[in-house]
Amino acid sequence: MASNSMPETMTAIRWHPPSFDIRVESIPVPKIQDPDDVIVKVTLAALCGSDLHVYRGHAGVDKIHTSGHEFIGEVVELGSSFGAHSQGRPDLYTTLKVGDKVVSPFTVSCGECNVCRMGYTCRCPSGSLFGSPALEGGQAQYVRVPKAGGTLFNLSDAKSWPSELSDEMKAKALAGIADSSLLMLADILPTGVFAAVQAMNHPKVLPALTGRPWPASFFPGDAISTVLPEDRILSFAIIGLGPVGLCACVSLLDMLSSQSLPFQIVAIDPVESRREKAMAVYAKIDQAGKGSGKFVAQSIDDAKNTVITWTGGVGCTAVLEIVGNPSAISLAYDLVRPFGAIVSVGVHGEPQVPFTGRQLYNKNVSFDFGRCPARAMFPLAFDLLVKRQDVFGEVGGLDSLVDRIVGAKEAPEIYAAFDQSKIGKAVFDMWK
Numbered sequence: 001m002a003s004n005s006m007p008e009t010m011t012a013i014r015w016h017p018p019s020f021d022i023r024v025e026s027i028p029v030p031k032i033q034d035p036d037d038v039i040v041k042v043t044l045a046a047l048c049g050s051d052l053h054v055y056r057g058h059a060g061v062d063k064i065h066t067s068g069h070e071f072i073g074e075v076v077e078l079g080s081s082f083g084a085h086s087q088g089r090p091d092l093y094t095t096l097k098v099g100d101k102v103v104s105p106f107t108v109s110c111g112e113c114n115v116c117r118m119g120y121t122c123r124c125p126s127g128s129l130f131g132s133p134a135l136e137g138g139q140a141q142y143v144r145v146p147k148a149g150g151t152l153f154n155l156s157d158a159k160s161w162p163s164e165l166s167d168e169m170k171a172k173a174l175a176g177i178a179d180s181s182l183l184m185l186a187d188i189l190p191t192g193v194f195a196a197v198q199a200m201n202h203p204k205v206l207p208a209l210t211g212r213p214w215p216a217s218f219f220p221g222d223a224i225s226t227v228l229p230e231d232r233i234l235s236f237a238i239i240g241l242g243p244v245g246l247c248a249c250v251s252l253l254d255m256l257s258s259q260s261l262p263f264q265i266v267a268i269d270p271v272e273s274r275r276e277k278a279m280a281v282y283a284k285i286d287q288a289g290k291g292s293g294k295f296v297a298q299s300i301d302d303a304k305n306t307v308i309t310w311t312g313g314v315g316c317t318a319v320l321e322i323v324g325n326p327s328a329i330s331l332a333y334d335l336v337r338p339f340g341a342i343v344s345v346g347v348h349g350e351p352q353v354p355f356t357g358r359q360l361y362n363k364n365v366s367f368d369f370g371r372c373p374a375r376a377m378f379p380l381a382f383d384l385l386v387k388r389q390d391v392f393g394e395v396g397g398l399d400s401l402v403d404r405i406v407g408a409k410e411a412p413e414i415y416a417a418f419d420q421s422k423i424g425k426a427v428f429d430m431w432k
């Protein structure tokens, strides 16, 4: 089933080796290659911090490819797997139609294997990353989505994923939220929520959450509690205040405030404009969304002193590391408490972690490293997107997540400016 108006060629933003070479080119429109494929006409595609690893030549990539793993658009062609005959497979194989508005998580997932069933969708054995040598990206007028019935979210059908919101509230929200806001569901918002969920649900955080000392925190029943009220203040550091870091801040604040927990958060970035944006975003959130804890955005040195002061030198309950480079991970290690947790969602380009087994042993540190299973995180991220339209709804303000929407032909300059932290989150209108 193809719409008749498909052109032969399209505009795409392409990366060329070895580094810092982005070109806007005319290339053939992708075709269905497998029965499970869908072709999506891309309305908006975003530039992401993890695109910079390839851009800078750090990713060991040498193949010219279309960039981008964050896109939103409209279904224009369905493979032959789509239709009533596919009952029993993921629902989208029977329900998705040409013309539906869809957003894609940044990796493909089949939705049918053990890994997907368990919710670990970013590690599906049939998966791959958009905008990589393995799969052409979404910074193009059209993109091919493999395993599309297991991968995509159908924004034209509010009933097609679970939510805390009613179907009516979802449908109303979907009608009112801009595409540039919905686009954050492709990666940055699920990844920010993923960091916060992992931190809040880490077993090392339980003694502070429950008020029961370790290991009684794991078990029901009476325990002689040695934990004082001041020991229960949850202390977090969030390292890296790019778009994902801001999403992590908003998500963590939402989880803490909705449970009325005592907390203190230091959000850290060496770039002053990013700290200003973090404070502007924080200021915009209503009292119900930020609770009664402390939140400050600080430079690295100031943050080290703050953590010492706040915790009496003990360190943070958990650190959310959003950057992935060795200095950010070293800082996370320095800031975390003994028996603390480091949650790292930054993309790691270096082969080595910057500490030894002895250092880990000496602090009883736990690590959660790795890519966000964006498809599994989508329902939580969607509900937060709806709730926090004050932060996620607008474009171009000091307090908004998306900095600007630009035409595709501006891509070379926009990549360079983003690489140098001169601009925040940029979104390409592929048809301008």
Ligand SMILES: [Zn+2]
Residues within 6 Å of the ligand: 047, 048, 049, 050, 051, 069, 070, 106, 187, 188
């Ligand atoms: Zn991304």
Ligand SMILES: [Zn+2]
Residues within 6 Å of the ligand: 109, 110, 111, 112, 113, 114, 115, 116, 117, 124, 125, 126
């Ligand atoms: Zn799978």
